Ligand SMILES: NC(=O)C1=CN([C@@H]2O[C@H](COP(=O)(O)OP(=O)(O)OC[C@H]3O[C@@H](n4cnc5c(N)ncnc54)[C@H](O)[C@@H]3O)[C@@H](O)[C@H]2O)C=CC1
């Protein structure tokens with residue numbers, strides 16, 4: 001396999017650290033640089049807990065892209081910066097693999113248009129864990145037969161976006177097979193605002209944030225005399241690395257915009 005040169009944005013984060021380790025341990029990947037909003041001028045090996053590599057750290061992403069020759073940007077930052085980084089990567093001819101969640105529909109559309117214009121592959125995956133991708137696909141299938149559905153996602157309390165990218169993607173997949181339908185009683189009223197969660201075409205999403213959690217989702221279906229629950233748990237962040245690795249490999253063969261890891265699986 002040819003070697004892929006990778007820049008990671010957000011190397012000190014919970015996901016960024018795992019990604020840097022995975023890249024360091026993958027023979028056909030080379031970490032050529034990192035983008036951090038601190039520690040500019042240092043090397044990756046200078047940061048406690050990161051692998052022993054000389055890859056330089058830049059605070060200014062444009063400087064990084066100008067000075068370092070790279071094939072792929074892996075972005076694991078925040079919704080605000082992830083969007084800016086993805087756009088800049090495309091403008092510099094670098095293929096983005098984005099795990100960062102919380103982008104708006106308009107931002108996704110804009111990135112899709114830029115990817116087409118530049119004829120460069122982009123992978124944006126709300127969830128890189130294979131089990132989570134299956135949970136979303138099984139939920140889409142189930143929604144054909146069980147249109148009454150509630151999504152309950154649970155995450156650690158440091159998460160910035162709610163609902164999670166996975167919950168949004170799950171709702172979008174279900175919308176493809178389920179007609180808009182108000183659930184619950186016709187005259188249902190919230191006596192405390194937010195009690196029924198977010199409303200997507202009448203299906204509800206509930207977001208739980210607690211210390212001790214990693215990333216979990218249940219999609220619960222109800223019908224006459226039965227319920228069906230499809231559940232996925234990421235118990236650590238290694239769970240996401242198979243998907244990050246696959247996305248980096250695949251994005252090098254792509255000239256298209258991919259939203260969701262399911263589109264890369266056979
Ligand atoms: N697609 C997937 O499978 C997964 C996606 N995520 C998403 O990935 C993102 C990161 O998640 P975590 O690692 O848990 O968050 P985190 O808060 O631990 O890490 C984010 C990192 O980004 C850095 N950062 C912030 N602004 C920056 C900038 N301007 N330039 C460079 N670095 C910057 C922060 O210093 C921090 O180290 C979130 O959007 C989260 O929702 C998280 C887990 C799995």
Ligand SMILES: O=C(O)C1=N[C@H](C(=O)O)C[C@H](O)C1
Nearest residue numbers: 101126127159164165166215
């Ligand atoms: O912030 C997280 O942790 C996660 N974010 C992604 C999301 O918003 O769905 C993926 C996973 O749930 C972990």
